[in-house]
Amino acid sequence: MLPKKQKNLFRYIAFEGIDGCGKTTQAQFFVNYLKREGFCVYFTKEPGGVNNKIRNLLLEEKWPSKTELFLFLADRALNIVNVKREIEKDCIVVGDRSIYSTMAYQGYGGGLDLEFLEKLNLFSTEGLRPDVVFYFDIDLKTMKNRVKKHDAIESKGDSFFMRVRKGYVELLKKEKNFFLINGEKSKEEVFRSVLKIWKSLLGD
Numbered sequence: 036m037l038p039k040k041q042k043n044l045f046r047y048i049a050f051e052g053i054d055g056c057g058k059t060t061q062a063q064f065f066v067n068y069l070k071r072e073g074f075c076v077y078f079t080k081e082p083g084g085v086n087n088k089i090r091n092l093l094l095e096e097k098w099p100s101k102t103e104l105f106l107f108l109a110d111r112a113l114n115i116v117n118v119k120r121e122i123e124k125d126c127i128v129v130g131d132r133s134i135y136s137t138m139a140y141q142g143y144g145g146g147l148d149l150e151f152l153e154k155l156n157l158f159s160t161e162g163l164r165p166d167v168v169f170y171f172d173i174d175l176k177t178m179k180n181r182v183k184k185h186d187a188i189e190s191k192g193d194s195f196f197m198r199v200r201k202g203y204v205e206l207l208k209k210e211k212n213f214f215l216i217n218g219e220k221s222k223e224e225v226f227r228s229v230l231k232i233w234k235s236l237l238g239d
């Protein structure tokens with residue numbers, strides 16, 4: 036049987052939140068769910084959706100903030116080529132992070148100009164943004180309990196991550212496509228919340 040094609044408006048779904056909030060776990064649950072439902076699904080992650088070359092540069096070493104920003108954008112510009120190709124095929128794209136991570140981390144966290152970042156983000160994606168964003172909210176204590184190894188981004192310190200989390204909450208207020216999920220609950224409970232929102236969006 037050929038995979039079902041996604042004909043509604045929700046073709047690009049992103050998973051967002053601070054480190055350890057459950058993005059990868061929930062994105063995988065969601066990919067498996069969509070596949071079971073018979074959809075054509077394309078999973079991607081940022082950084083590193085296409086290959087790990089830029090991702091490794093970013094995570095192995097600390098860079099000046101603008102270098103870091105342009106590495107993320109370079110990776111995104113590469114990734115978006117595949118994202119667009121899959122959307123054209125009517126597949127559902129599931130993204131582990133997206134443009135909003137740049138707003139939260141480099142913008143709210145790192146203090147770079149938000150309006151300028153928005154322009155750079157849309158330049159790197161040729162205007163494409165996720166249709167739906169699941170934002171998993173956890174506090175810093177939970178983040179530290181869950182994230183044991185520390186790459187260059189994860190070792191930025193508490194005050195940085197407090198700003199990033201606050202940034203996500205600002206984005207939640209501003210962006211109509213953002214949905215808040217309490218990431219402190221069990222993996223299964225969190226996924227039930229994801230599905231509840233997804234089904235309500237589809238009108239099921």
Ligand SMILES: Nc1ncnc2c1ncn2[C@@H]1O[C@H](COP(=O)(O)OP(=O)(O)OP(=O)(O)O)[C@@H](O)[C@H]1O
Binds near residue numbers: 054055
């Ligand atoms: N709801 C949950 N309750 C308890 N543990 C969880 C929950 N969700 C994820 N975890 C565990 O926390 C760790 C981090 O989860 P995961 O990798 O999904 O987060 P992430 O948001 O992708 O993190 P990162 O930003 O570092 O990639 C994993 O060990 C995972 O098994």
Ligand SMILES: [Mg+2]
Binds near residue numbers: 058059060131
């Ligand atoms: Mg992850």
